[in-house]
Amino acid sequence: MRCFLETDITVLCLSTVILTSTLILATVAFAFLLLPMCQYLIRPCSSGQKISFGICGRFTAAEIMSFCLSFFIVCIWVLTGHWLLMDALGMGLCVAFIALVRLPSLKVSTLLLVGLLIYDVFWVCIIPIIFYSFQMFA
Numbered sequence: 001m002r003c004f005l006e007t008d009i010t011v012l013c014l015s016t017v018i019l020t021s022t023l024i025l026a027t028v029a030f031a032f033l034l035l036p037m038c039q040y041l042i043r044p045c046s047s048g049q050k051i052s053f054g055i056c057g058r059f060t061a062a063e064i065m066s067f068c069l070s071f072f073i074v075c076i077w078v079l080t081g082h083w084l085l086m087d088a089l090g091m092g093l094c095v096a097f098i099a100l101v102r103l104p105s106l107k108v109s110t111l112l113l114v115g116l117l118i119y120d121v122f123w124v125c126i127i128p129i130i131f132y133s134f135q136m137f138a
Contacts, residue, residue, distance in 0.1 A: 023074055027067070028096070029092040033096065038063075038065045077089060
């Protein structure tokens with residue numbers, strides 16, 4: 001009985017870490033995607049000054065607005081799991097990745113794609129075995 005309890009606690013901790021990292025990554029990537037729209041909307045109302053948040057840094061009103069909006073959308077996605085929100089968050093991740101990462105050669109690009117393939121196989125085939133849920137194959 002103790003072994004099952006330890007396994008459940010380990011799975012719960014692992015799930016919490018994965019959920020938290022997913023929330024942070026999705027929020028930042030979607031905020032990056034929403035930033036130009038927020039800059040366009042806030043330009044007439046804002047002076048462009050940065051607001052200080054102590055050790056977190058200084059941010060413009062558009063950056064704060066895009067972060068809050070993306071955090072709200074990510075929370076709705078977590079609560080509802082709607083496919084349209086998931087697609088929008090995936091688009092935000094792709095745009096952020098393309099904008100921030102420069103691939104210098106074909107070798108690096110190939111290694112990246114192989115890594116993404118391994119990542120996808122892990123989430124589709126290995127995670128159901130860990131969590132005893134085979135819904136993807138039903």
